[in-house]
Amino acid sequence: MLAAIRRNRPAATTVLPELQSFATLPPDGLQAEFRRRLAQMGGKLIEPGPEPDRLAPARRMIAEAGITCSMVPQLPGNRAFDRAEPASLHDVDLAVLQASFAVAETGSVALRAADLGVNALGYLAQRLLVLVDPATIVENLHLAYSRPEFHDGHYLVLQTGPSATADIEGVLIHGAQGVRALTVLLAIP
Amino acid sequence: MKRVRVDHAEGRSHPIAPDGADPAREPQPRGAVIRGRRPVDHAEAAERFLAAPDHLSFHDKRLWDLREKRDRESHGIPEWEQLRQLASDIKEYALTRLDDLLEEFERNATANGVVVHWARDAAEHNRIVTDILRTHGATELVKSKSMLTEECGLRDHLQEAGVSVIETDLGERIQQLDNEDPSHVVVPAVHKLRSDVAAVFARTIGTDPGRDDPAYLAESQRMSNRPLILDARVGMTGANFLVADSGAVVVCTNEGNADLCASVPAVHIVSAGIEKIVPRTGDLGVFIRLLSRSALGSPITQYTSHFRGPRAGGEMHVILVDNGRSERLGAEEFWTSLKCIRCGACMNTCPVYRRSGGLSYGATYAGPIGLIIDPSFNRRKYSLLPYASTLNGSCTAVCPVKINIHEQILSWRRVMAEHHEPSMTKQISMKGASALLSRPSAYRAAVDGANAVLPHMPRFALYNPANAWGKGREIPQAPGQSFHAWFKARRRKP
Ligand code: SF4
Numbered sequence: 001m002l003a004a005i006r007r008n009r010p011a012a013t014t015v016l017p018e019l020q021s022f023a024t025l026p027p028d029g030l031q032a033e034f035r036r037r038l039a040q041m042g043g044k045l046i047e048p049g050p051e052p053d054r055l056a057p058a059r060r061m062i063a064e065a066g067i068t069c070s071m072v073p074q075l076p077g078n079r080a081f082d083r084a085e086p087a088s089l090h091d092v093d094l095a096v097l098q099a100s101f102a103v104a105e106t107g108s109v110a111l112r113a114a115d116l117g118v119n120a121l122g123y124l125a126q127r128l129l130v131l132v133d134p135a136t137i138v139e140n141l142h143l144a145y146s147r148p149e150f151h152d153g154h155y156l157v158l159q160t161g162p163s164a165t166a167d168i169e170g171v172l173i174h175g176a177q178g179v180r181a182l183t184v185l186l187a188i189p
Numbered sequence: 190m191k192r193v194r195v196d197h198a199e200g201r202s203h204p205i206a207p208d209g210a211d212p213a214r215e216p217q218p219r220g221a222v223i224r225g226r227r228p229v230d231h232a233e234a235a236e237r238f239l240a241a242p243d244h245l246s247f248h249d250k251r252l253w254d255l256r257e258k259r260d261r262e263s264h265g266i267p268e269w270e271q272l273r274q275l276a277s278d279i280k281e282y283a284l285t286r287l288d289d290l291l292e293e294f295e296r297n298a299t300a301n302g303v304v305v306h307w308a309r310d311a312a313e314h315n316r317i318v319t320d321i322l323r324t325h326g327a328t329e330l331v332k333s334k335s336m337l338t339e340e341c342g343l344r345d346h347l348q349e350a351g352v353s354v355i356e357t358d359l360g361e362r363i364q365q366l367d368n369e370d371p372s373h374v375v376v377p378a379v380h381k382l383r384s385d386v387a388a389v390f391a392r393t394i395g396t397d398p399g400r401d402d403p404a405y406l407a408e409s410q411r412m413s414n415r416p417l418i419l420d421a422r423v424g425m426t427g428a429n430f431l432v433a434d435s436g437a438v439v440v441c442t443n444e445g446n447a448d449l450c451a452s453v454p455a456v457h458i459v460s461a462g463i464e465k466i467v468p469r470t471g472d473l474g475v476f477i478r479l480l481s482r483s484a485l486g487s488p489i490t491q492y493t494s495h496f497r498g499p500r501a502g503g504e505m506h507v508i509l510v511d512n513g514r515s516e517r518l519g520a521e522e523f524w525t526s527l528k529c530i531r532c533g534a535c536m537n538t539c540p541v542y543r544r545s546g547g548l549s550y551g552a553t554y555a556g557p558i559g560l561i562i563d564p565s566f567n568r569r570k571y572s573l574l575p576y577a578s579t580l581n582g583s584c585t586a587v588c589p590v591k592i593n594i595h596e597q598i599l600s601w602r603r604v605m606a607e608h609h610e611p612s613m614t615k616q617i618s619m620k621g622a623s624a625l626l627s628r629p630s631a632y633r634a635a636v637d638g639a640n641a642v643l644p645h646m647p648r649f650a651l652y653n654p655a656n657a658w659g660k661g662r663e664i665p666q667a668p669g670q671s672f673h674a675w676f677k678a679r680r681r682k683p
Contacts, residue, residue, distance in 0.1 A: 001307050001309050001463075001509075001511050001515065002288045002291070002292070004511070004515040004516070005287050005288040005291070005463070005511075005515045005518065006288050007515075007519070008515050008516065008518040008519030009284070009285055009286070009287055009288065009518055009519075010284070010285050010518065010519075010521075010524055011285065012282075012285035012286055013285070014278050014281040014282045014285060015278075015282065016278075016279065016282045016468060016469075017275050017278045017279065017282075019469070019471040019472070019474070019475075022268050037488060040487075040488070041487070041488070041489075041491065042491075083501060083502075086452060086453045086500075087419040087420075087453055090415070090419055105478075105488060106488045106489040107488070108489060108493070113500070113501070118452075118501070119448070119451075119452035119500050119501075120448075120449070120452040120453050120500075122448065122452075123445050123448045123449045123452060123453075124449070124453070140474070140478070141473070141474040141477050141478050141489075142471070142474035142475075142478075143474075144474065145470050145471050145472075145473050145474040146471060146474075150435060150437070150470045150495060151435050151470065153497065154301065154302075154496070154497050154498035154499065154500065155452075155494070155495065155496055155497065155498075155500065156494075156495045156497075157448065157492055157493065157494045157495065158489065158492070158493040158494075159491065159492060160488075160489050160490070160491050160492070160493075161491055162491070163443065163444050163445035163491055163492070164443045164444065164491050165359045165360075165407055165443060165444050166376070166485075167358070167359040167360035167363070167376060167377070167378055167379075167407075168359070168363075168378070168381075168383055168386050168403035168406055168407060169247065169251070169382060169383045169403055170251045170254065170376075170379075171383075171403040171404070173403060173404050173407045175408075175411070176359060176407060176411065176443065176444035176445060176446070177357060177359075177411055177414060177444045177445045177446040177449060178444065178445020178446070178448065178449065178491075178492070179445065
């Protein structure tokens with residue numbers, strides 16, 4: 001197969017272009033752009049509570065939820081999960097996670113295998129609550145892809161809002177096959 | 190599950206009737222009639238699609254809506270044209286060093302614990318999949334959408350091997366349950382109305398035949414899929430990109446089903462065409478910014494997933510598939526078609542595609558990109574397809590990787606003429622109006638040689654100022670206007 005490719009490949013005249021960042025936003029504009037895009041993509045945002053307990057809104061959400069698995073030690077859930085058996089997570093209502101970073105341009109949160117504990121948790125749970133440290137928001141995808149996380153670990157997903165489909169007559173439905181809702185809290189645990 | 194009538198992400202709500210209205214709707218027009226290797230008669234199928242006004246008008250509007258959203262999102266990015274050029278350059282670079290980059294990918298993926306397989310053609314690909322399934326004693330395969338597995342006829346092959354395949358993408362599942370091919374690379378069931386889907390689901394997964402609310406139908410599919418995914422031992426996804434420098438497989442989806450297929454079963458198989466390779470992780474910034482904006486007019490898909498190795502306790506296989514690609518690489522006029530990232534923008538903008546439906550092309554790939562790819566799989570069978578175009582150049586103007594699509598369509602007409610394909614008119618029924626897109630005059634002109642082709646093109650295609658598109662902003666054409674002009678011009682010919 002490689003021999004066939006070698007035989008047929010056109011002469012290499014194109015040079016590999018330099019990568020650019022195309023960044024224009026001032027650092028204090030990143031949060032606003034992230035919020036705007038997250039909303040556009042169907043994600044929700046809850047505001048941190050007043051000091052000293054910035055995480056109070058997350059605690060309230062967890063208290064009202066059904067079966068909850070949490071990867072954030074400060075926000076414990078009510079189900080310890082078995083890392084070996086993803087299918088056992090089928091009845092999880094809420095998963096609580098902390099993102100590695102976020103992307104303003106798209107409203108995405110980056111979740112690595114280490115952030116998810118079990119990769120399937122990010123898809124089998126009915127809802128996600130994701131903590132994002134505002135200092136980790138990058139402006140666009142060019143900057144996102146310069147991050148080291150893409151060269152480390154077996155899995156990284158940029159999740160943007162909840163799962164969606166418009167396969168029937170273009171009618172947009174949230175909660176296609178993965179999570180039905182994705183809520184972001186901009187706070188450090 | 191809630192239905193949201195807003196304008197973002199995957200789509201905009203475009204109901205053509207309130208839920209549950211008018212149960213007695215027009216039947217869905219079916220696709221092209223396939224007769225072995227005989228030339229597929231796109232025109233005949235297109236005419237049946239044109240004769241179904243509800244389907245036609247929804248299809249046309251829905252795809253034009255995607256085109257308009259693509260314009261809006263792309264115009265919001267000042268560097269859009271620069272990104273297109275970058276994407277084109279990166280792809281050309283990658284294709285001219287395809288062998289080296291594939292080896293680099295294999296090295297890195299293998300180091301991460303991935304088993305990399307090489308498949309020369311569809312048969313080898315299908316055999317590798319079957320072997321993996323056998324090794325794991327799996328009789329079921331849950332999979333997400335992949336045009337490559339359609340190309341390879343994987344589903345039929347596995348069915349014969351006693352494996353049941355479950356397509357988990359909603360649109361793809363609808364098509365599977367209705368025994369039809371996907372009609373669009375991004376929205377596989379876009380040619381169906383909700384009533385068609387309701388009928389398919391009532392028949393196959395037991396939904397209430399009286400209910401055609403899309404939210405109900407989608408929820409029913411979610412519920413019927415879940416247990417199948419939870420039980421599966423092996424899952425499969427396609428690949429949008431392969432990254433040489435990290436060994437990553439990148440999959441872009443909206444429904445979350447690809448990640449379910451990859452993360453719940455113990456074994457994850459990836460089917461990937463060899464042309465999916467990009468050299469650097471940083472290149473993804475360019476492509477991911479272009480892909481979903483071009484496809485659906487959203488800044489990104491809901492899920493952009495990067496798989497570098499098996500999930501904890503699992504196994505991951507990547508099958509690198511040639512199936513005619515290395516041969517295409519050697520075709521001077523056509524090799525740049527391998528730059529395609531399957532965004533579907535050329536389909537959404539094409540007046541012929543919007544008004545004939547993807548199934549009328551009778552091939553894995555429909556629309557403008559199909560016209561330039563399909564004939565390389567079977568020159569005779571797809572000899573008529575290069576004529577299913579007005580050559581208005583709109584496809585080329587929107588293509589995020591700058592493939593000169595309409596010029597390649599013209600080149601294919603020339604190739605067909607040189608090879609006397611289709612071997613004259615007798616194999617094809619070209620009586621009366623069924624000659625819609627394939628008048629004998631077009632063939633006569635074609636076989637007369639390349640120069641004779643031009644005068645037979647519709648005038649608007651040659652003189653329309655729209656041909657100056659592509660530099661910066663393209664002028665959105667009124668949907669269908671050119672199609673009608675072209676159609677009328679064709680009709681007048683003997
Ligand atoms: S040819 Fe260009 S516009 Fe058409 S699907 Fe491929 S990348 Fe998209």
